[in-house]
Amino acid sequence: MARYVVHLAFDGDPRRLAARPAHRDHLRRLKEEGRLVTAGPWADDSGALHVYEVADEAEVREILRRDPYTExxxxxxxxLKEWITIM
Structure with a gap:
């Protein structure tokens, strides 16, 4: 397994806010499956940071493809970069 960090920047499109509940359900399922380590928005809601524990970058990209925010x-x-943690 590998760890990947994804830094996202949000735009001001109100459709993203409408998709937020489905997006958070998506993240909750990934956390339950053990593929999401942590995720959350920046305090100013300009974007977010996600940390995934997955097989490879292709799996991260597939997770993002299925995210309601992508739609x-x-x-x-x-x-989107592999991250090696030491602690």
Whole structure:
């Protein structure tokens, strides 16, 4: 398994806010499955940080493809990078 960090930037489109409940359900399922380590928005709601525990980058991209925020083009990927934790 590998850990990936995803930094997302949000736009001001109100469709993203409408999709928020479904987005959070999606994240909750990933957390229950053990594929999401943690996730949350920046305090100013300009974006979010997600940390995934998955097989590879392709799996992260598939997770993002299925996210309800993707359906409404509610974010831009600023960073998607494998992260090696030491603690």
């Amino acid at each position: 409404v083009n509610g974010y831009e990927i600023v960073l």
